Amino acid sequence: xxxxxxxxxxxxxxxxxxxxxxxxxxxxxxxxxxxxxxxxxxxxxxxxxxxxxxxxxxxxxxxxxxxxxxxxxxxxxxxxxxxxxxxxxxxxxxxxxxxxxxxxxxxxxxxxxxxxxxxxxxxxxxxxxxxxxxxxxxxxxxxxxxxxxxxxxxxxxxxxxxxxxxxxxxxxxxxxxxxxxxxxxxxxxxxxxxxxxxxxxxxxxxxxxxxxxxxxxxxxxxxxxxxxxxxxxxxxxxxxxxxxxxxxxxxxxxxxxxxxxxxxxxxxxxxxxxxxxxxxxxxxxxxxxxxxxxxxxxxxxxxxxxxxxxxxxxxxxxxxxxxxxxxxxxxxxxxxxxxxxxxxxxxxxxxxxxxxxxxxxxxxxxxxxxxxxxxxxxxxxxxxxxxxxxxxxxxxxxxxxxxxxxxxxxxxxxxxxxxxxxxxxxxxxxxxxxxxxxxxxxxxxxxxxxxxxxxxxxxxxxxxxxxxxxxxxxxxxxxxxxxxxxxxxxxxxxxxxxxxxxxxxxxxxxxxxxxxxxxxxxx
Numbered sequence: 278x279x280x281x282x283x284x285x286x287x288x289x290x291x292x293x294x295x296x297x298x299x300x301x302x303x304x305x306x307x308x309x310x311x312x313x314x315x316x317x318x319x320x321x322x323x324x325x326x327x328x329x330x331x332x333x334x335x336x337x338x339x340x341x342x343x344x345x346x347x348x349x350x351x352x353x354x355x356x357x358x359x360x361x362x363x364x365x366x367x368x369x370x371x372x373x374x375x376x377x378x379x380x381x382x383x384x385x386x387x388x389x390x391x392x393x394x395x396x397x398x399x400x401x402x403x404x405x406x407x408x409x410x411x412x413x414x415x416x417x418x419x420x421x422x423x424x425x426x427x428x429x430x431x432x433x434x435x436x437x438x439x440x441x442x443x444x445x446x447x448x449x450x451x452x453x454x455x456x457x458x459x460x461x462x463x464x465x466x467x468x469x470x471x472x473x474x475x476x477x478x479x480x481x482x483x484x485x486x487x488x489x490x491x492x493x494x495x496x497x498x499x500x501x502x503x504x505x506x507x508x509x510x511x512x513x514x515x516x517x518x519x520x521x522x523x524x525x526x527x528x529x530x531x532x533x534x535x536x537x538x539x540x541x542x543x544x545x546x547x548x549x550x551x552x553x554x555x556x557x558x559x560x561x562x563x564x565x566x567x568x569x570x571x572x573x574x575x576x577x578x579x580x581x582x583x584x585x586x587x588x589x590x591x592x593x594x595x596x597x598x599x600x601x602x603x604x605x606x607x608x609x610x611x612x613x614x615x616x617x618x619x620x621x622x623x624x625x626x627x628x629x630x631x632x633x634x635x636x637x638x639x640x641x642x643x644x645x646x647x648x649x650x651x652x653x654x655x656x657x658x659x660x661x662x663x664x665x666x667x668x669x670x671x672x673x674x675x676x677x678x679x680x681x682x683x684x685x686x687x688x689x690x691x692x693x694x695x696x697x698x699x700x701x702x703x704x705x706x707x708x709x710x711x712x713x714x715x716x717x718x719x720x721x722x723x724x725x726x727x728x729x730x731x732x733x734x735x736x737x738x739x740x741x742x743x744x745x746x747x748x749x750x751x752x753x754x755x756x757x758x759x760x761x762x763x764x765x766x767x768x769x770x771x772x773x774x775x776x777x778x779x780x781x782x783x784x785x786x787x788x789x790x791x792x793x794x795x796x797x798x799x800x
Contacts, residue, residue: 313365314645315339315393316358317348320371320378328372330632331477333609335370335397336646337630338488340612341654341676342495346646348613356382359390366495370477371398395472395494399439408471411443416454423464423482425450430482438475441466447493450486465490479632480660485674488654492675499675502706504653505698506567506629506679508606510537512552514684518691520555522684525695527562532707534679535559536606536629538569541590553598553743560600560739565708565725567606567629568592570621576640584620584640592718598743601723601730603714606655608633616640618647627714629679631655651677651714658682658697 317335322328332348339346344365359367367390371378387394388404396405401413417437423430432452440452440462449465452475465486466473472494478484492498505526510519519535526533537556543549556566571587595602604627611617612630617640622628628649658680682698685691706712709728716723724731730739 313363314345314347315366315368316364317346317368317370318351318354318383319348320351321373322350323373326372327479330479331372332370333633334479334484335368335477336613337609337652337654338491338676339368340630340646340648340652341488341678342491342497343648343652344495345648348644348646351378351380351383354380354383357386359383359386361390361392364390364392366393366395368395369397371396371400374399391470393470393472393494395474395491397474397477399437401439401473405471405473406441409441409443409445409466409468409473411441411445411466413439413441415439420455421452422455423450423452423486425464425482425486428482432483435476440475441473449490449493450482465493467493470494480657484656484660488678489675497675501674501677502704503656503674503678503680504706504708505531505533506536506606506653506655506681507533507684508536508569508631508655508681509684510535510569512538512540512549515686516551516555518685518688520558522691522694523559523562523564526564526698529695529699531698532563532705532709534565534567534603534708536567536569536631536681538571539591539595541587541594544594549594550598550743553595553600554741556595556600557598557739557741557743560730563709563728565603565712566600567604567627568595568602570605570607570611570617573617573638573640576616576638578616578641580640581616581620584616588621588624589719592716592723593721596718596721596723596732599730599737599739601725601732601737601739602716603708603712603723603725604628604651604653604716606631608637610637610639612646613644614639614641615643615645622649623647624717625714626650626716627653627712629653629655631681632657653677653679655679655681661701 317332317339319328319332322332336346336348347364367387369387384402388402394405394408399415406413415437416435416439418434419438420434421432421438423432438452442460442462445463445466445468447465447467448463449467450463452462452464453459464475464483467490472490474487474490476483477487507519507522523533523535535556539552540549559566568591571584571591576584592602605622605625606629607617607622609630610633611622612628626649628651630652632655654676656678659682661680680701680703682694685694708725711727712725713727714725722731722733724734730737
């Protein structure tokens with residue numbers, strides 16, 4: 278009887294363990310389907326050719342497409358890593374062909390891979406050319422002109438460039454060599470699940486067409502209107518000039534956004550009151566505000582709580598004064614850092630990714646780019662001047678794009694900025710007609726719904742003075758360290774207590790039998 282009882286209990290425990298294992302496997306598989314990444318493999322970080330900036334540009338493009346990424350050096354790739362179970366696509370970035378970077382395992386796995394593939398640069402393999410139904414050609418010591426519609430850009434002289442003749446499903450832009458040879462080649466080529474770019478630039482018409490190539494490859498159709506964004510605003514900026522900029526853009530019926538930093542301390546000073554008063558004036562002029570993430574001077578894996586407190590304090594101080602940010606803006610490397618994403622970017626539905634500064638300070642770098650409900654790609658207004666007459670048509674922008682211009686530092690710059698913005702033949706993105714965002718800060722939730730500001734679900738009227746929000750108490754919630762453990766790992770505790778109970782019962786039964794046998798012998 279005792280053996281049957283123990284066997285039955287063992288069977289129950291095995292069933293519980295089996296059900297828990299299957300549930301965990303199913304949840305893991307489902308999460309893998311939802312978070313399949315695109316693997317970015319680069320041959321080298323070539324600083325002479327702007328390699329780090331190109332990698333960051335590619336990361337930002339894919340984030341705007343809406344696909345998570347994993348970036349890895351070619352030398353770190355291991356055999357069998359690239360599979361359709363783990364990745365939905367792969368991007369090969371060749372930035373230093375003379376470096377002879379080669380990994381036979383990666384080439385073999387890429388040839389077998391059936392997901393989406395994009396090759397950027399030289400060293401196109403025979404299998405990749407076969408997928409594109411073309412025979413690549415290399416043009417040496419020539420200068421090309423890139424054309425798309427009414428826009429054209431004279432490219433720098435190149436020692437060699439690999440071009441693709443032949444037919445394709447989509448050809449984006451035309452390359453034509455200077456001189457007597459008038460043969461044209463596609464700049465961006467897409468055929469089915471395969472795409473090719475002869476090079477990647479960080480600005481100008483080349484970047485716009487690269488953006489469209491990436492969007493086409495990942496089946497992002499339609500067009501996007503750009504959002505005019507003024508960057509470099511701080512509490513120490515010339516607030517009068519910022520106010521003038523907002524007023525003149527509103528008078529010209531140009532919707533816009535600003536990307537601004539703020540402070541968490543000394544907020545009772547008059548300077549902070551003047552700063553937030555100017556931001557409220559921007560909001561009344563139909564401008565929206567992206568909060569720029571703090572500058573990181575030093576960080577490590579223990580800096581998460583510090584960043585959390587700083588972000589919450591900054592947002593709460595703005596919210597108390599009726600300044601409601603619609604999203605966060607940050608350098609691209611923030612999205613490649615686990616800690617900076619978790620305690621910074623992931624609190625916002627809309628994130629504006631800007632080019633990286635000269636120095637990046639990571640806290641917990643993992644090279645795993647995340648996605649958000651909408652990721653804006655920051656494209657500088659100055660870079661568009663590389664095109665003739667600054668021509669830019671709305672149908673050339675395939676991804677959410679913020680055309681950025683720095684905060685004017687003089688009256689002359691203010692006049693020049695307004696002249697350049699008004700000269701662009703662009704229909705600007707209007708947040709009042711389309712934009713819907715959310716942003717969390719501990720106990721407070723900020724939201725923007727097509728011109729209406731919400732705080733904790735209630736409408737906020739932006740006035741001249743900071744009044745009308747006294748009933749909201751911005752307090753940071755205490756977070757229980759093991760809260761999520763007990764919430765999501767209840768099965769572990771159930772199994773633990775079940776096994777413990779069964780062991781105690783088994784000891785009780787066995788002990789009782791031993792005691793009875795001993796008593797019977799003594800009798």
